[in-house]
Amino acid sequence: MSIYLDKNSKVIVQGITGGEGSYHTGRMLAYGTQIVGGVTPGKGGQKSEHGLPVFNTVREAVEATGATHTCIFVPPPFAGDALFEAYEAGISFAVCITEGVPVHDVMSVVGATPGMQIIGPNCPGLISPGRASIGIMPGHIFKQGNVGLISRSGTLTYEVVDGLTRAGLGQSTCVGIGGDPIIGTTFVDCLRAFANDEETKAIVVCGEIGGSDEEDAAAFIAEHLRGTPIVAFIGGRNAPPGKSLGHAGAIISGNFGTPESKIAAFKQAGVPIAERPSDIPALLKKSIESLNS
Amino acid sequence: MNLMEYQGKELFRRSGIPIPRSQHCTTPEAVGDFLAANPGEWVLKAQVLMGGRGKAGKIKFATGREQGIALAREIMATPMPPNRQNPKGEAINSLLVEEKLSIAKEAYCAITVDRATKRPVAMVSKYGGMEIEEVAHEHPESIAKFFIDTAIGYSPFIGRELAFASDLDPGYRKQLPAILASLYHLFFEYGAKLVEINPLALTTDGRVIASDAKVELDDDALFKHKKFAEWHAVLPLDEDEQLATEAGLGIRNFRRFGGTVGTMANGAGLAMATMDAVKFAGGEIANFLDVGGGANAERVRNCYELVVNHTPAKVFFINIFGGITRGDEVAKGIVEALRTTTSRKVPLVIRLTGTNEEQGRKILADAGMTPVETMDEGAAQAVRIAAGA
Numbered sequence: 217m218s219i220y221l222d223k224n225s226k227v228i229v230q231g232i233t234g235g236e237g238s239y240h241t242g243r244m245l246a247y248g249t250q251i252v253g254g255v256t257p258g259k260g261g262q263k264s265e266h267g268l269p270v271f272n273t274v275r276e277a278v279e280a281t282g283a284t285h286t287c288i289f290v291p292p293p294f295a296g297d298a299l300f301e302a303y304e305a306g307i308s309f310a311v312c313i314t315e316g317v318p319v320h321d322v323m324s325v326v327g328a329t330p331g332m333q334i335i336g337p338n339c340p341g342l343i344s345p346g347r348a349s350i351g352i353m354p355g356h357i358f359k360q361g362n363v364g365l366i367s368r369s370g371t372l373t374y375e376v377v378d379g380l381t382r383a384g385l386g387q388s389t390c391v392g393i394g395g396d397p398i399i400g401t402t403f404v405d406c407l408r409a410f411a412n413d414e415e416t417k418a419i420v421v422c423g424e425i426g427g428s429d430e431e432d433a434a435a436f437i438a439e440h441l442r443g444t445p446i447v448a449f450i451g452g453r454n455a456p457p458g459k460s461l462g463h464a465g466a467i468i469s470g471n472f473g474t475p476e477s478k479i480a481a482f483k484q485a486g487v488p489i490a491e492r493p494s495d496i497p498a499l500l501k502k503s504i505e506s507l508n509s
Numbered sequence: 510m511n512l513m514e515y516q517g518k519e520l521f522r523r524s525g526i527p528i529p530r531s532q533h534c535t536t537p538e539a540v541g542d543f544l545a546a547n548p549g550e551w552v553l554k555a556q557v558l559m560g561g562r563g564k565a566g567k568i569k570f571a572t573g574r575e576q577g578i579a580l581a582r583e584i585m586a587t588p589m590p591p592n593r594q595n596p597k598g599e600a601i602n603s604l605l606v607e608e609k610l611s612i613a614k615e616a617y618c619a620i621t622v623d624r625a626t627k628r629p630v631a632m633v634s635k636y637g638g639m640e641i642e643e644v645a646h647e648h649p650e651s652i653a654k655f656f657i658d659t660a661i662g663y664s665p666f667i668g669r670e671l672a673f674a675s676d677l678d679p680g681y682r683k684q685l686p687a688i689l690a691s692l693y694h695l696f697f698e699y700g701a702k703l704v705e706i707n708p709l710a711l712t713t714d715g716r717v718i719a720s721d722a723k724v725e726l727d728d729d730a731l732f733k734h735k736k737f738a739e740w741h742a743v744l745p746l747d748e749d750e751q752l753a754t755e756a757g758l759g760i761r762n763f764r765r766f767g768g769t770v771g772t773m774a775n776g777a778g779l780a781m782a783t784m785d786a787v788k789f790a791g792g793e794i795a796n797f798l799d800v801g802g803g804a805n806a807e808r809v810r811n812c813y814e815l816v817v818n819h820t821p822a823k824v825f826f827i828n829i830f831g832g833i834t835r836g837d838e839v840a841k842g843i844v845e846a847l848r849t850t851t852s853r854k855v856p857l858v859i860r861l862t863g864t865n866e867e868q869g870r871k872i873l874a875d876a877g878m879t880p881v882e883t884m885d886e887g888a889a890q891a892v893r894i895a896a897g898a
Contacts, residue, residue, distance in 0.1 A: 292729060318730035319622055320700045326627050327659040340832075354832035354864060369778020374832045374863065375884065395777060397702075398627050424778060427624045452781035454766075454788045455797070492789055493782055494885050 218344030218389040219364065219409040219416070220309060220333065227285040227350055228277045228307075229254040230298050232264050236313075237289035240352050241266055244287070247355040249348040252281035274298075274305040285309040287341065287350045295337055296321030303329040311350045312336035312400070322398045334400025340370040340392035353392065361386015363500065364410040366403055367422035368395050368429070372451055376422055376493050383497035388416040395424075403433035411440055418504055419444060420496055421487070424451040426473040434481035445503035448482045449490045450475050510726050513556045515605045516740050517704075517722030524695040526688055526706070527718045529608040537581035543606050544577035553580055556603045558745060559589045560640075567601065570609065577606075599745060610718060614678045615708035617641060618671075618689065619723075620657075620696045622703075628656045629696060631663075631689060633671040635678070637708035651675065663693035681709075684717040700730030728760075752819055756811040762801065763815065768793025769895040770888075771822030771855070773812050775800050775829050775839075783828045786884050792892035795820040805838065810846035817852050826858045826891035828884055836861050836869030844876040856894050860887040 227244070231237035232254025245251050245266055253269040260272030271277040274286065286302045288295060288310060295314040302310045308331065315338040322337060335342060341351010346360030357374055359381045367373040373392050380387065391406050393399055403421060410416045419441070423430040430450065437446060453475040479489050488503060490496045512520070515533045522528055533556070534540045544551060555567035562568050567584050571577045581604055588598035615637030623630040634652045636644045645652060653674035655667050668686025677685065688709070696704050705723040712718060731737045746754065753763035762777075766784075770792040774780040780799040787794050800812050809827075816822050829839050839861060847857070859880040861869045873880050881887040 293732060316729045318700050318733070319702060319727050320697060320730065323622065323627060323629065324659050352832075357832075357863070367778070369776060371774070371776030371830045371832060372778030372782050374830050375779060375782065378830070378862070397622060397624050422778075424781060429624070432625065451778050451785065454784050454794060455781060492786060492885060494883065 217413055217415050218347060219406070219413050220335075220389060220391070221285065221342055221344045221348050221350060223248060223250065223347040225285050225309075225348055226250050226252045226281060226283040227287060227348075228252060228274070228281065228283040229287045229289065230274065230302065231289035232256055232268065232270060233259055233262075234289055238265055240287075240289070240313075241268070243352075243355070244349055247343075247349045249350065252283050253277050274301045274307065278305045278307065283307065285350060286311070288312045288314060290314060292316040292318070296325050299325045299329065299332075299334060303332045307332060309333045310335070310400075311339070311341045313339065313341060313351055317396070319396070319398050322396065322400075326398065326400050333405075335391065336394040336396075336399060338396045339394030339399070340373065342389060342391040343387075344389045345387050351392070353390070357381060358390065359386040361388065362415060362417040363387045364406070364413070364416040364419045365390040365422065366406040366419070367392050368424050369422065369451065372422060372493065376420060376449070376496055379494055379497050380420070380500075383501070385418075385497055385500060388413060397427070403429045404436045407433060407436050407441065411444070417445070418500055419446045420500065421446065421448040421482075422451070423448060423478060425453070425455055425475055425478075428473070430478040431481040434478075434485040434487065437482075437487055438485035442486065443507060445500060445507050446487045447490055447496050447499045447503060448487050449493060449496060450478050510728055510731070510737075510741055510744060511558050512722075512724040512726065512740065513558060513744070514554065514722050515556055515603070517724035518605075518719070520695055520699060520724055521691075521719055521722050524698070525691045526695070527684075527716065528722070529610055529718055529720065531605055531607040533603060533605055534581070535603045537578045537585065540571075540581040540604060540606055541574040541578035544571060545574040548573075550609050551577070552607045552609050553577070553584060554605045554607060555584050555589070555601045556605055557589050557599045557601055559592070559595055559599045561592075562589070565590050595747060597748065602743075610710050610720060611713040612708075612710045612720070613713045614680065614711040615720070616675075616677055616681060616711070617644065617705075617707045618685070618692070618709050619703065619705035619707070620689075620692050620701075621705075623656060626656045628659060629693070631655045631657060631667060631671060631693070633675040633677065633685070635675055637710075641705070641707065657693070663690050665690065678711055680711045680715060681717055688717060688719075695724075699724075700727045700733055701725060702727050752815060756815040757808065758799075758801070758812070758815075762799040764797040765820050766794045766796060767821070768795045769821055769823045770891050771795040771798075771816040771820055771825040773798040773800050773816065773825070773827050775831075775834055779828065779830055783826065783884065783888070786888035787826065787892060790885070790888040790892040792888070792895055795822040806842040806845035806849070809839070809842040810850050813846055814850055814852045817855055822855055822895075823897075824856050824858060824891045824894040826860075826887055828860045828887060829862070831861070831863030831866065831869070834864070836863055836865040836867075837872060838865075840869035840872035843878070844872060847876075858887050858891040858894065860884055
């Protein structure tokens with residue numbers, strides 16, 4: 217099994233007739249994802265360019281298709297509303313790709329939608345290689361296997377995955393949790409899911425400066441995942457304090473979010489730190505061997 | 510976006526948070542007119558985003574027209590002294606003329622976004638008037654916090670709990686719950702990421718007043734209030750932000766560090782990792798640059814020119830991982846950008862991988878450029894070139 221997503225997951229796309237939504241729906245279908253329809257208010261009853269049914273509301277889409285997962289491509293001012301709509305219609309897993317969602321909207325949604333797992337916003341989505349993908353990750357670089365991967369970034373994730381795949385280390389599920397200050401699903405949430413997943417035998421945590429997600433992840437690993445081979449990477453170690461670089465979340469303020477604090481936390485949890493993304497496969501193999509011997 | 514004090518206080522006023530009587534003035538003459546009409550001693554405060562106004566002599570006391578004009582001229586004559594983040598300081602374009610308070614105590618209160626709990630956190634400390642980071646360092650136990658459930662919102666007990674937990678002077682107790690209520694309203698109504706009153710003054714006659722105002726609005730939520738576009742227009746961008754904007758990038762996508770290895774990557778995470786790789790290879794980074802998606806010729810040229818014209822870069826390291834971005838399109842962009850630029854030429858090191866990488870490399874090779882295979886290799890080569898080896 218993978219986490220969160222497999223080939224039986226029924227997925228709808230909110231914003232399916234928009235440019236991005238339409239393009240990535242095609243890619244997700246080509247990867248094998250079970251996309252069962254989409255939502256665009258006012259275009260209910262039509263077919264998308266992929267021949268999928270379009271509904272006016274998420275409720276109609278869920279009633280007609282039995283979808284449990286949604287992928288959201290709507291513009292930033294409407295993303296919070298789209299998440300609330302998904303929640304009220306009974307969706308249990310929502311991926312919000314949209315970048316630039318107001319932080320208060322995200323805070324309101326995550327505080328009022330218990331039971332719905334939200335990935336993002338401002339994220340590339342997730343993929344269970346060989347089975348299904350929700351979001352915008354380039355499927356061809358992934359390979360099915362036993363490494364679970366969690367990351368705050370998009371292209372850096374691809375870089376790391378590419379290295380793993382070339383080294384023969386396939387992946388169970390890769391989750392891009394997003395680079396915003398407030399996100400629905402954190403490293404710890406993913407680690408908990410990986411801990412309960414039989415297919416996942418090793419984990420890569422791709423963090424970056426800012427916030428305390430990495431420190432929380434290290435604490436969780438120390439308590440629950442001592443026997444699992446895990447490698448961590450921290451991006452932005454040479455960033456100066458006080459300014460965010462690209463990701464709104466990647467900002468060092470005061471003593472919080474420094475690379476030193478994150479590295480120390482992982483070391484204390486017995487997790488080796490890769491100096492460079494290219495060091496990850498070798499470190500992981502070493503860790504797998506030493507824990508298996 | 511961070512607001513200036515007068516803008517923050519305007520939001521405080523609208524939200525019912527007590528502030529000193531004040532007048533915002535853009536010229537020394539306006540200050541003089543105001544003081545002529547309003548007898549007594551007033552405080553002239555430079556309106557800037559940089560901290561340390563007091564130490565820089567940019568806060569002064571004045572009485573009457575003549576002194577008001579003279580001191581306002583003096584404050585506005587020179588910019589704020591430079592610091593590491595603002596190497597040119599900051600020009601002073603306006604002043605806030607404010608009632609001089611007779612202060613008995615100074616406290617701190619703020620509401621901000623807490624990442625870990627995903628909730629707003631209200632914070633109160635009896636140590637006001639100093640940087641909260643300093644307080645957190647020296648008296649961490651003194652900062653009382655309450656994580657507010659957004660589904661419930663603010664309730665006055667939160668203010669009472671915080672007043673007692675932080676051991677505030679009893680003079681604050683009655684008024685703090687209402688002030689925090691207004692602060693929470695402001696925080697939500699205007700989509701702020703931080704609202705901070707430091708110091709929150711207790712005057713000798715028993716009033717509790719916001720002596721300063723620090724408000725950081727969410728750039729992604731500015732569309733919610735029309736007024737913010739006007740305010741945004743008068744706020745100074747720092748040099749890097751200004752340059753990024755001119756190059757058509759987001760304000761967070763470019764930052765300079767003074768080294769000789771210029772960098773550009775697609776995606777913030779990869780751009781940070783690219784800087785780390787250069788550092789690891791022993792080089793000094795000229796800049797951080799996230800080109801974003803869709804690296805077409807115009808965008809690549811803008812980025813190239815941004816780096817070679819505004820940093821001491823001796824080499825430009827382009828690191829593209831084509832996920833959705835197609836390698837052949839990026840390659841065309843690079844070739845076209847280099848063909849059309851009029852800026853100085855520096856050697857390029859190009860790492861291009863992912864979707865359509867073979868076609869992309871062929872396009873580069875046909876143009877006489879040799880891409881490298883990996884990020885590490887590219888970083889090492891760029892560092893060698895920058896070192897003149």
